[in-house]
Amino acid sequence: MNQKQAKELVRSRLSDKRYEHTLNVKKMAVRLAKRYGVDEDKAALAALLHDSAKEISKDEMRELMRQYPQYAEGGEERPASVWHGICAAILARTQWGVEDEAILSAIACHTAGRAGMSKLDKVVYLADMTSKERDWPGVGKLRKLEMKDLDAAMLAALKQTNDFVLSQGKPLDPQSAAAYEDILAHQKKEC
Numbered sequence: 001m002n003q004k005q006a007k008e009l010v011r012s013r014l015s016d017k018r019y020e021h022t023l024n025v026k027k028m029a030v031r032l033a034k035r036y037g038v039d040e041d042k043a044a045l046a047a048l049l050h051d052s053a054k055e056i057s058k059d060e061m062r063e064l065m066r067q068y069p070q071y072a073e074g075g076e077e078r079p080a081s082v083w084h085g086i087c088a089a090i091l092a093r094t095q096w097g098v099e100d101e102a103i104l105s106a107i108a109c110h111t112a113g114r115a116g117m118s119k120l121d122k123v124v125y126l127a128d129m130t131s132k133e134r135d136w137p138g139v140g141k142l143r144k145l146e147m148k149d150l151d152a153a154m155l156a157a158l159k160q161t162n163d164f165v166l167s168q169g170k171p172l173d174p175q176s177a178a179a180y181e182d183i184l185a186h187q188k189k190e191c
Contacts, residue, residue, distance in 0.1 A: 001096050006048040013052055022051055024131035032123040036150055046106035046124045053087035061087045068094060073108060079173050082111045113158055113179030122154050129157050154183050
């Protein structure tokens with residue numbers, strides 16, 4: 001699948017608002033990819049597909065994860081808010097011909113992160129959080145940080161997300177906590 005095909009596919013699957021978000025994530029992902037030496041085409045394709053399952057029902061997501069348990073990454077046991085990334089990666093792999101594991105990983109972990117994230121994973125995660133239409137308190141600060149230090153930006157972004165989830169009284173995805181601890185440990189080693 002190329003970018004043109006991905007764009008057409010998501011245009012047919014997403015509301016206008018979600019499609020605009022997707023295009024903004026693609027722009028930010030390409031910008032970050034350039035900054036950190038990540039393959040821009042891979043970043044663009046992962047960004048275009050990252051929310052491709054966002055507007056399907058929870059029942060459809062559940063069915064997809066049950067149909068492909070080998071790709072579900074603990075799916076149903078995890079908070080429903082992360083299912084759309086997992087399902088988008090499953091659809092990309094099983095129905096849309098995406099074979100690149102790096103792209104599939106970036107799609108799957110764009111909401112919660114995971115331990116051992118690649119630069120591409122981080123680029124798509126951050127691009128989703130800081131895309132043009134995002135206006136949550138602190139997003140401007142994160143946009144500046146992500147252009148200076150990828151891992152520092154990831155720590156700030158994961159902390160923001162995790163704090164928000166916990167403040168809502170919702171369960172924290174174990175992968176998200178693992179991503180934070182992993183990046184923190186790597187930064188401590190570098191000091």
